[in-house]
Amino acid sequence: MGEAAASFLHMGDIISLYAEGNVSGFLSTLGLVDGRCVVCPEAGDLANVPKKFRDCLFRICPMNRYASQKQFWEAAKKSTDRTDPVLLRRLHHAAEVEKKQNETENKKCLGSVIQYGNVIQLLHLKSNKYLTVNKRLPALLEKNAMRVYLDPAGNEGSWFYMFPFYKLRSNGDSVVVGDRVILTPVNAGQQVLHVGANYELLDNPGCKEVNVVNSATSWKISLFLEHQENVEDILKGGDVVRLFHAEQEKFLTMDEYKRKQSVFLRLTARTSATSATSSKALWEVEVVQHDPCRGGAGHWNSMFRFKHLATGHYLAAETDEDPTPDNMRDKLRDGSGSVYHLVSVPYSHDLASLFELDPTTLTSRGDSLVPQNSYVRLRHLVTNSWVHSTSIPIDRDEEKPVMSKVGC
16 A cells, blocks of 8 residues: 555655657756746656756645735735825735745645646746746747746646546546646646647757647656655755865865866865855765656665766766875775775766765664765765775865865
8 A cells, every 4th residue: 555655646746747749858947047948858858867857846736825915916016106005015914824824735735645637836946936827928939829937926827737648547536656647727728738849949959848738748747756755854866965074174076177077175265164155066966766757865775976066967986096195095005906086977877976875873774864964974886985085186286286186
């Protein structure tokens, strides 16, 4: 029963939507500022997900109410010097109460199984905006279609019915992960969420416009993170972290040096090392699963990849032929003969990019969850070696070297 229940889709689950048909690809966005939604077939598929997979992730939310907020927005838009400030305050108060009621309802519905015919909203995870249809505006390219965009607050155009694409399921049946579905806006008649196969964005070649029109597109639901795994203080796939060397008080960083991406521990001139804010020290955690679309919560017995946020390259290790003396490296050479160092690789399917996390405190079981802000040891899987600091500078030609090689 547990396994069967786990395969159903729940409120609060984080999913990706993969269009199948004339054009195949993930429903995606073009960054935090651009509100357009697209499908980019060349970016990746179900077996090789796009490099920017965080752009393709949506949380399933229950239907929010917007009546009071709509009243306030309309009154605020039309307000002049003659507008009654007391009325405006009352409308604002009612809108805030409605928001709180929505939050309460969201918490109450979390974890409930979604059935065909239910109304849902899709919250884009990275931008924290709702997938929304404006039925009064034409799509930017396909003029007989309605416009789809991301809206920060959401509105009644953010409500979608979820219907089965194939006849083997019907309304009232529970939605199963992996099902093909049709997404129909509540207020748009028989129109559905659709990929404009012949409408490519001029400023983003290869990206097809997503709009709403009377032409069905099948969307395959892939689960990225179950609602119960989405716990704030637990390390999860998709989390962006910094890796801070506790003893050296330096962040693990990737940057270009002599036209090559190098991995190193960077010395900072700041009084407090932990206050360093370089984006070049940001890493996206990937919890390795059989299904490339799946993320999940990190366990101590999980395998991990670390993707450099700025470049999309992955942390990996390779044999180090550098003869520069270093106490730790000399001991390792005496023991096994080979030493390794951290490098960057462009692709995730490289086995050299697999790491395990080892706790520094006694934990009861290997399958327990990894808390965020944990002290960990990093073990490189293929070489069975431990990541460690060295005193070897990478930028030795500089007057004041700040880049220390990271051994393995």
